[in-house]
Amino acid sequence: MIPTPISDPISDPREALRMLMEGNARFVASNPEHPNQDAGRRAALAPAQRPFAVLFGCSDSRLAAEIIFDQGLGDLFVVRTAGHVTGAEALGSIEYGVSVLECPLVVVLGHDSCGAVAAALDSLEQGQLPGGFVRDVVERVTPSVLSAKAAGIEDRDAIVDVHIRQTVDLLVERSQALASKVAEGKVAVVGLSYRLLDGQARQVAAHGPVDGAA
Numbered sequence: 183m184i185p186t187p188i189s190d191p192i193s194d195p196r197e198a199l200r201m202l203m204e205g206n207a208r209f210v211a212s213n214p215e216h217p218n219q220d221a222g223r224r225a226a227l228a229p230a231q232r233p234f235a236v237l238f239g240c241s242d243s244r245l246a247a248e249i250i251f252d253q254g255l256g257d258l259f260v261v262r263t264a265g266h267v268t269g270a271e272a273l274g275s276i277e278y279g280v281s282v283l284e285c286p287l288v289v290v291l292g293h294d295s296c297g298a299v300a301a302a303l304d305s306l307e308q309g310q311l312p313g314g315f316v317r318d319v320v321e322r323v324t325p326s327v328l329s330a331k332a333a334g335i336e337d338r339d340a341i342v343d344v345h346i347r348q349t350v351d352l353l354v355e356r357s358q359a360l361a362s363k364v365a366e367g368k369v370a371v372v373g374l375s376y377r378l379l380d381g382q383a384r385q386v387a388a389h390g391p392v393d394g395a396a
């Protein structure tokens with residue numbers, strides 16, 4: 183097997199975001215390139231990885247990261263939990279992606295009709311929490327739902343966008359490693375809201391050196 187030469191690692195957050203959004207545009211247009219998915223790429227990556235983005239998304243089966251952003255092996259460091267709720271393991275994985283793998287971009291990916299957000303809304307309206315560890319997921323989405331409701335937002339998909347923004351803020355607040363990389367201008371944290379029907383990812387939040395950042 184002849185390994186495919188690997189291009190220089192990407193260290194500019196803008197460039198990383200552009201690559202991600204271009205891949206999403208190809209997916210939306212049903213014109214994917216399926217890059218970096220052959221045996222040559224596999225062989226080239228075996229000694230080391232240098233992904234260009236950490237993707238922290240909802241576990242929803244319709245949100246398969248490499249498919250919806252038209253990427254391949256070694257491109258994305260993917261962390262997914264139901265409702266992209268954060269805990270120590272998710273934060274540690276994201277910090278690993280940024281500190282050890284030197285990814286210049288962290289993306290929080292949520293979507294319309296999110297079951298975790300719906301479950302948090304339902305549990306608030308019914309005054310009843312689910313059992314088992316699903317409760318843990320619902321409890322971690324609930325602060326976003328409460329703050330959306332306090333702002334008078336009732337539409338479920340608009341509440342999803344609030345939850346994405348809150349997750350972006352939470353990552354930067356809770357992770358010292360991430361916050362200092364953002365402050366140094368080396369890493370951007372971007373929130374994307376994905377539409378299940380047309381496959382489009384839309385930017386709804388950002389920290390760091392990208393357009394539209396707070």
Ligand SMILES: [Zn+2]
Nearest residue numbers: 240242296297
């Ligand atoms: Zn979801």
